[in-house]
Amino acid sequence: MKISARNQIKGTIKSVTKGQTTSHIQLEVNGTIITASITNEAVDDLNLKPGQNAYAVIKASDVMIAVD
Template identity: 65%
Template structure:
């Protein structure tokens, strides 16, 4: 895989929950779970399944910090 995004977190798919049009894919990255919302079509195209290695690729223009 070649991609310009620098934030690539390798992990394992632990859950795929499909909704009407969008799926939530949970990836365990070293004990921390990252959740992505992607289309059901993307889940099917990537053939995502629990236990499969996958990358959470994060490309954001802003990072916000908040406190209570």
């Protein structure tokens, strides 16, 4: 599959927690956890399960960083 997003981070799914309409997916990347919110429908379509390798795909036109 080809996508235009350049920020792709490979990791392992640690957990899939379904809510009413949205699921939270925890992806472990080199000891760091990234959490994504996606629809329950997408979780079912992709058949996401803990232990699978997956990519976090980050696509944004702007990214802001703030410091104290």
